[in-house]
Amino acid sequence: MFSQSEENYLKAIYQLSSITKDGVSTNDIAKKLETKASSVSDMIKRLSEKKLIEYKKYYGVRLTKEGEHIACSVVRKHRLWEVFLVDKLNFSWDEVHDVAEQLEHIKSPKLIEELDAFLGFPKKDPHGDPIPDKHGNYHVVEKTLLSNLHPGEKGICIGVKDSSSDFLKYLDRQAVKLGDEIAVMAKEDYDDSIHIKIDKRELNISKKIASNLYIQTP
């Protein structure tokens, strides 16, 4: 069995790996986990001895098959718990993260399979991220950032890149939800803000907002 700390490192490496084909650097892990590079170095040694990652000093790390399996199952648990909190316990999507960070470490295969069934085998978490099934498989949907769309183009909002509470609350205030159709009306060269039409309303949003909304591409 693995400690919560080990699981957190594996999850961080798993998520950082998905955005680069190179190994993951010590510093990147440290930043992601808000810890010191020296602590990461120590943990890398431990995980390496346990054959959960591959590691050569001064080079990045990669997950082994087993490391990836564990990381993926932690992600699965995290996202299933998020669905539970939102669907069953009236949490809003900006409140779930910290609790799911705790719940993802509960050890019980039966618990997670039953929870999955209880929730109706959801495919996405409240932020639009895919939930791996028990074998680690998940469906990748073609998507792009709203900031990449040109005036006249449109699509369905299917996820958020940043799932910080502040960003999600902003979306709530603007009544922007997953599943909404968003059409880009115009782009403002001066500040890169864009004018969109969403759900019959028109709205002006900044470049930063547009860079954190995923749009399904047909």
Add this chain to the structure above:
Amino acid sequence: MFSQSEENYLKAIYQLSSITKDGVSTNDIAKKLETKASSVSDMIKRLSEKKLIEYKKYYGVRLTKEGEHIACSVVRKHRLWEVFLVDKLNFSWDEVHDVAEQLEHIKSPKLIEELDAFLGFPKKDPHGDPIPDKHGNYHVVEKTLLSNLHPGEKGICIGVKDSSSDFLKYLDRQAVKLGDEIAVMAKEDYDDSIHIKIDKRELNISKKIASNLYIQTP
């Protein structure tokens, strides 16, 4: 905030306190937590510094108001999670303990209040133990052990004293459930076994079994 280990000690002291009016001894705690007396001594010092228990060397410990509050909330969480597992996730009453031991340490006031509501504010866990409400209040039902009943007496089975998996599985095999009416037909002096009538069936059970079943007294 308190560590899982600290919470476990407080819970153990809380539960041991309920069966004696004296302070709780180091050895009793060690036995309950399956650890060494020296470890208990160490932890007692820490909890005492944090004002969660009162402690005088070589005498038993008692919870302070705050210590009791924490312990009670851990018990509340444990029992609510047990109800969740049985009512919603198809766990049987002999499978819930270990998972609830983990879940009871999740920190989120909203989580536990919403869970309580989601479950319909249950008053008892699957083993018949009372669930404290958010203020720490719970209803104590007058009860006695089945082994204390005399031939001719009867009552409703409302709880188990031992909630080990082995005992609960035995009850399942004999189809003895909480809520069943049990009447004592006869007692056997030779081995203290008793003959009972339950749910139209007649059954012979040992002294040990009868000493672990709670019966509601009118």
Add this chain to the structure above:
DNA sequence: ATAAATTTTTAGACTTGTCTAATTTTTAAA
């Protein structure tokens, strides 16, 4: 190609929580 900047690792310290072995205190027994 060498120096400067950055990244990574190591050395050593600290905390939490545990253990064994030895000692002290309390309790029970003769």
Add this chain to the structure above:
DNA sequence: TTTAAAAATTAGACAAGTCTAAAAATTTAT
């Protein structure tokens, strides 16, 4: 009441995980 047994505590060690500060390796820039 002195002794033996039981219970509790202390001393010292260890493992996990973290940190700071310093050293080593690598990368970048001139």
